[in-house]
Amino acid sequence: MNLELLRTFLEVHRLRHFGQAGEALHLSQAAVSSRIRQLEALLGVALFKRQYHDLQLTPEGHRLLRHADKILSDWRKARQEVALGGAQQQISLGGSLRLWDVALQDWFHSLRTQLPKLAIIAETHTPELLTRRVLDGHLDIAFMLEPAQLETLQIQEVALIELVMVSATAKLTAEQALSQDYIMVDWGLSHALQHRRLYPDAPEPQLRVAQAKMALSHMLAIGGSAYLPARMIATEIAEKKLHIVTDAQPIEKYAYAVYPVRSEKQALIDKILSFFEYSKPINIRLPPT
Known part of the structure; x- marks a missing residue:
């Protein structure tokens, strides 16, 4: 399987337009169409259908969507791990945009300072997408303000x-x-x-x-x-x-860390969360004026 076919599929789904997907991927519209035809031929199904000038996924396309995202995410992690010699630990994390400047950026700097050999993949998404990516295994841990209360997720206050x-x-x-x-x-x-x-x-x-x-x-x-x-x-x-x-x-x-209840990276998660000043919520107060 050519991973570029999956990347093209995800980009066409994101933009709902072959031409715009081509611009984003620096390809011609014809090249994008060719890649989608190749992927459909490999799978033996149609992935997109046009409805009133709108490009929609077929049921088969919907089933492929999560697998494609997971395959590319796993490949990105594997490539990073192999390139680093496989000897270093790796963590994939995500946070909501509203939290980065408020609570996550200083922690991220501390994390890089304390664990300089830790390989990190960092993303920003909406809370809903962060939750889904943790559940699907794309992310090891996510940070958000209002996490979903699910039995399969561990939720911990961090700030x-x-x-x-x-x-x-x-x-x-x-x-x-x-x-x-x-x-x-x-x-x-x-x-x-x-x-x-x-x-x-x-x-x-x-x-x-x-x-x-x-x-x-x-x-x-x-x-x-x-x-x-x-x-x-x-x-x-x-x-x-x-x-x-x-x-x-x-x-x-309160800002919360969210991760799977039985995470294989529990020890690493506990360690990186300890850099939130730490192990306790951060009490942010104005200096006296």
Whole structure:
């Protein structure tokens, strides 16, 4: 089996278009079509069907999808292990984008410093896809805010993140901040529900963003208010570029590590999690001002 056929299949599925898949793979549309025909000939089934100018997987294509992803993931791990001589340990990990700048980047630096010979594959995905990739064996461990409660998964707290309401304008009340250029950062469903309980009369925010870093950049450039991690904005608070909304209640969020209950890499997982400052949740607090 030519692995490039599987890569092409996954790219066509992702983009739902032969021409766009060709651009992504630096191939002509004809070359992409040829590869898909080769793969269909090898398997003896059709993998795609066109419906109203939309490219859809056939039932056989759906069955291939998970296997193709797993084969390529296993091949990537095997290639890395063989290239490194097979003597080094390897871990594949993933995290949600909203957690990298908040809780994972410093840990990742510590991990690389403490275990420089550890081979690492790191990915970012949505929590739903992270969970599926752990269950399917693509990832050894994943980090997220609101993990699914499944019997086959071990869930461990690794960080406590304190969110504080801050504003580019000094001396605002929470009511004023919520009604003037407020930015709603997506910290998950539980955060949205807690936010609504704390501020039931707040107007609907005109701006919603997926990551804290996006909100921070917007506030420094244009202004506004938002709930941001205390650790992330400590410097901006000290330099008076941002100001704490003093009557707004802090909100605590936990970050979790998720991995299989009977993981063959349990000892390694325990070791890398110990670098979260560690073995305990990180209590993120603002320095005194």
